[in-house]
Amino acid sequence: MTSDAILLFTVIPLFGSFVTLVEKAVPSLKVAKPAALASFFLSVLLLGLYGEGIYGGAVYSKVVGGWPRGIGIGQELDGIAWVALALVYLIYLPVLLYSFSEGGYDSRFYFFLLLLQGGMAGIVLAYDVFNLFVFLEITGIAAYVLIGYQKKDRALFAGFKYLMLSSLGITLFLLGVFLLYRDTGSLTYTDLRTWALEGMAPAKPVTALAWISTPFALATLLAGIGVRTAFLPYTWLPDAHGFAPHPISASLSGVVIKISFMVVWKLIVLLELSEARQFLLWMGSAIALIGVLRALTQTDVKVLLAWHSVSQMGYIFAGFGAGTEMATVGSLYHMVSHAFFKALLFLSVGTVILFTGERSLVKVSGLGRSFPYLAVLFAIGALSIMGVPPFVGYVSKSLIFEGLKNHSIPYWLLFAASVGTVASFTKLSLLFRGSPMVAGKSTEDSARPRGSFQRVEPTDTPSGLDTRPALQTRPFKSGYLGMSLLAVFCVLGGLLGTYGIQLFSTIALHGSAVSMGPAISVGTATLYGSALPNEAAASAFQESMQLTHGVTFLWLNGKEYLKTIVTLLLGYGVYRFIVSKKGKEVQAWANRLRISFDNQLVLLLVGLILLAVFLAIQY
């Protein structure tokens, strides 16, 4: 494959988005959906064509217009970028299918959806921090609009809050870009790495201030992306992901936050910021628990799921932060597995909202009998996030826990988060079990409450017959197809977990080994960072994860099963507590704790300072 074609990963969706504008101008031309599908299939085809080369360890780079590297706009496709793109497309198809089924989306929606796809491709392919800035903004703008698209409930305000927070973050990022440019005179990843290896000296006039200047520059850079990735203030995420249209929630939680984390990953490894990894380890395990605790008190089904995205991202940060091979691979695989099951959960719970018109757990329950297939899909997602074998979440969580063995506090924080996750999803599964109820009214004849509301209930049916609230059922074929795809991913990703880990880590490892340029012989830096300084250690690790070992570790490991059972039992205990009277009082108290928007901005700055302090320790 020629390197020139890597530009197409961004060009195809951007071109597709212009095609959708044709439908906007001439509404009789129905081109928006075909354009979205076509650009998806073309991108997948392209990714497939590069697959073999990437697997063989090749790296493709291209600078537009024949400028020298470092001056022109360039892109680079390496192993980890390939994995990231594969993740984007795996989630993109179910999301598209679901949007077709849900209906009510016009050409503008597909315009921004394609812009989102193009922006994400640009983020992973960028090879200098300024292009990264531009594509982060493209992705961001598409995301803000899509969140507020339906203008329902809190969506508009959530979109606005996200916009303000992440714009403040990205302005800090731009400040970081400036500081780096001042210190290095270049912005490409390769040059930044050279600078990092040479001791990160700042430019002349501030040499004496190096202890503060360099950590601050790096902290602004990471904080800027940190807002998007939700590890600095994660407070915007629940509203934004919870109130977005269902397919958008799925793609935001599934891929958008992970794509920006891959950038954080790349930067931290490139610049060898081991203290930033420490920061992520502690931050990650803390927010894993905070996210779950907040999720437990929610009654809004999608906000509950969104808090779990915060929490699951915590696992990913902690795994990467721990820095051991196991945990790092686990973190990579958890990005994939979280994308699968969280997209599935958002879509299936979204379908419930679509059919019943209700989004509160207090008002809907027991839909399992009316929608058995939907209940199965939800169950697959829920069991995956709980980490029950043989689903995909079990594989990635086992790896992360195994890798965290030497960090006892983060380990137990994450264990507590797992217990909370089980409790929270036992609670959410009330949607499908228990006594059937829609819109606060029972749909079971015997259990139908006698009372005044039944008489005032307007009904078209003859009196004395059916007064059940209508479940809105409608053809939903492609929506179910999309969700089934995700469910299949969840099951296969679990059953073939050992192959999956092998494949993903090999690709990410291979491709990236060369990408830092011949001047830097750090081997496997991009995937593992300094934990694995050379190819020999990397291949030793690859061997230790060989199929036999992997199978023994994952499927014939009594301790892992025991841990899962203990987690499930404890989780059920917590669930019993939160549905008890005492538990409800605690929840009501917790729900009064809110962080106002202004304080969220302050939180971002506090996070920035904290990160700078962490980095200053290393420096």
Place this chain on the structure above:
Amino acid sequence: MIALLLISLLFLVSLGGMILSKNLIRKVMALNMLNSAVIILFIFFGSLKGTHAPILVGGETDIVDPIPQALMLTAIVVGICVTALALAFIYRLYDRYGTTELPEIEHQVHQNDQ
């Protein structure tokens, strides 16, 4: 030095404005100013060496660093897009909540929770 001081002042004032002011439009304006502060800083730094505009057609020498200018042109465009989008959001929010005051909107949003 005086330029750097003024830029820092602009940066801090707009950061303060973004956090302290209660009106959404003011917040967006402060964000825009913050963005401008960074852009001016970048351009100022690029202009330190050299005296002429980097237009190479006439064989100019002693030019300023062209890269910051090229980068900031892009950053300005991005900044405008974000500001415009934020203002559009405020318009919609005003339609819905009848105010552009942040505490009032937060109050209304949370009231719907109960």
